[in-house]
Amino acid sequence: MKTAEIKNYLYIIMGSALVSFGVVLFFISNSITTGGSPGFALLLYHITDLPVGMMMIAFNIPLLLIGIQYLGKSFAIRTIISIFLTSFFIDFLVKVLHIQGITDNIFLASVFGGIFIGIGVGFIFQGNASAGGSTIIAKIICAKSEVKPGQIILFLDILIVISSIYVFRDVEKALWSIVSIYVTARCIDVFLSGGPSKKVIHLVTNKSELLSQKIIETLGDNGSIIKGTGLHIEQEKTIIFIIVELGKLRVLRELIQENDPDAFMVVIDSSELLGRGH
16 A cells, blocks of 8 residues: 555545544534534434444435545545544444533533634545545536535535524524534645645746646646746746645645655645636
8 A cells, every 4th residue: 555545545534533533522412513414313313222333324325325536536435434434433442432512511512612623624625535434425416517615515514503493492502503513624625734625836847837737637627827927028928727625635735755856846725716707
């Protein structure tokens, strides 16, 4: 197994463990929920009393079977492993080690639970995988329509929060669930790059043809090549201009390091994107 793939699985293991601790230490005992498949599993747990991990697997397996063609083989395998590890860790902590929540303060549970899950999901993203659930649904729907993935994930998270009002019979806890989802989202952003969900990349390289081809193969064909000169007019410069999603920024860094270590890359926050599907 390649070193890069070993790193991916180490990230996935760490991320799955952190998500599990967030769910067990803060959310289960306080009857609050989060987004994605852990949030859905928490609702089912409070309805059926079946293990949270088992509910996560039951929820994700049909989605993975349907969505594997949209995820790609390697990404799907890593996602399956992250889902099974998270499910195993949650049930092991609750059913075998009998670990209970460490606070009954709803504010602390929402914030620190969100932090644990946000950092955990960030690690999973670093391992080129996903935590399943809403991510898979978003990829399936986006492949069939022009709806943006972020809109689908947001809609599903809102649906989970609204459902939690019915399950917990408590509007206040639903509001705290929104807080935890927001904290999770911000932690993912900060963990991966410290900023917005997409980055503007200016890449100065002497191997523009090679890097352009690698970028097309790995990240897609949305980008531009800009011709120019250095401060000395006789120096010709080539700049590749692209927009990259947070989760793919590390892939781009590795691609550049492997193919043109002398390239110069500038990463800029994208405060607003308009046109061409943005």
